[in-house]
Amino acid sequence: MRSFKILVFTIVTFAPFFADAQSFFAIRRNRNLLVGLGSGTANYYGEMVNPGEFGIIKPNITVSAEYYWLPRISSRAQLTWFQFSGDDSKADDDRRERNLSFTSSNIELSVIGVVHLSPMGTRFYQRSPLDIYGFLGFGLLRFNPKTVAPDGEKVALAPLQTEGVKYSRIQPVIPVGLGVRVKVDPFFNILVEGGYRLTFTDYLDDVSIKRYPDPAILSSDLARALSDRRPEIGTQPDRPQEVGVRGNPDENDGYFIANITLQYYLPTEIFRSSQHKLYRSKRKFWNRRR
Template sequence: MLRKTLLILFSTFSFCAQAQNFFDWQYHDRYFSVYTGTGWTGYVGDLTHDKPFTKGLSHFNIGVEARLYSKIAARAQYAYYIIEGSDKNAADSSFYRQRNLSFESRNHEWSVQLVYYFFDYSGKYYKRRTYEPYFALGIGQTFYNPEAKLTNVEGETNSYALRDLNTETKSYGNSAWMVPVSFGVKLVVNEFLNLGVDLGYRFTFTGHLDDVYGYYADPNGDGSAYPDETIESKLSNRKFEESVYIINQEAFDQLVPGKKRGNGKNDHYFMANINIELYLPKDIFRSKKGRGRKGKIIGKPGAY
């Protein structure tokens, strides 16, 4: 997958480089930039229960961007992120608390996006505004693998890939298309560096980021569950665990093979980013004298 991601980033970079020669731009100081960052990830799905954020810093991203026109840029980005959720965060004695499901998933994504800046580009990256707000929209793909922890009678806790267990009988894949939408602002640090703050939401086309989507597993089609004491049985239906055993009798009676397990809706996730961006203008490898910069840089005396 890493090879595929790098190929996408390289192809986007090459396309943007060719586009610079193709379009008759009036802005002579066109540029590329690279950026990297980290931040906090949240998830919206069956197991959110008003606590969407993953604990601590939970994602890492890298990307490249090319300015295409006065207010338009294109970017390609790769990110690794963690999401989690648990019915233990639901209200006591609720249907969801009785259901007692949980997950954690270490995922990654790639995306390509068009970026719209609210202010015009000045034509020289080193004379850019001290702040640049923007909106981004694109398309991408996320790869996910929800897992759940289970403690055995010996007190050992292990993680299990829920996809492999067919917890809802029907199998599902390990990837889904998604639409990334972002709002952000870039703040000048110095001539070559920006500090970026970005909030991005991912609309996915899957309900299985958390493994919970449809109905309790009915492998034989006759209302019978997986054999008792198997991992499949214990993780597909967790209402029997000691910590929640019959805290809601009405809900307990509904949690049986063939009955509703999830809400049947797509899951989504979001990222709050802090990025460092480095500009790569076309003249970055020329001598200082060859660049011939004059005047002020961001309101200060020129560096050259």
């Protein structure tokens, strides 16, 4: 909610300046490059959510740049900060007895290809008022699952190797999804978009292996305490009789991102003006040296 308020404040504050600035540029010159700022929600899917459901709703903020190569084909680079979390106490079944939880702050850098149902038009301002599109791409995710230790301190789980397994916190992802683009005026779009991220890891939540690991292989008392948290709520049977189920290694974790994004068509004059200023600066420098 806080990130959404920041986005709304930014739009309300700066949109009038962008609108007034259009008088400086010839509208008839085409524009193929868009920049965007968006916010929305992120949901994780893995061992700590009810089957068939997504986890606790968390915020995200996205900045992006998109370029149209053809009337119906574009590509977009985007950087997204977001969070997701899971908590066994919210489970509908006996996973509550496992007593695990985590929160992760993440950064995703991705490049996607976009196919549009409606073409841009001969000129950017002639585009359709409404467009439906699909996207597929590749990205890198930096995640960092943390939990609250028994003493109340928040600690990162990956360095502790709570399952006796070392894993990388940088993982490839495949974004895939659908969106709707609404033309606000000649220079602005609103995007409403949702996309799932296929991952190649089962450790977004620091939980994967089926059985609890032998405490003897873990590196510290803290790792042992966070590996099996059933004793904290009295749900751990004697180990000789029961080992217990910790995770599901047969299915990777994933997450879903939903956004509302404001897009702006950048005028080509911005780049021409920058190049001209650079050229003039170089000329002044060399003339001064002579």
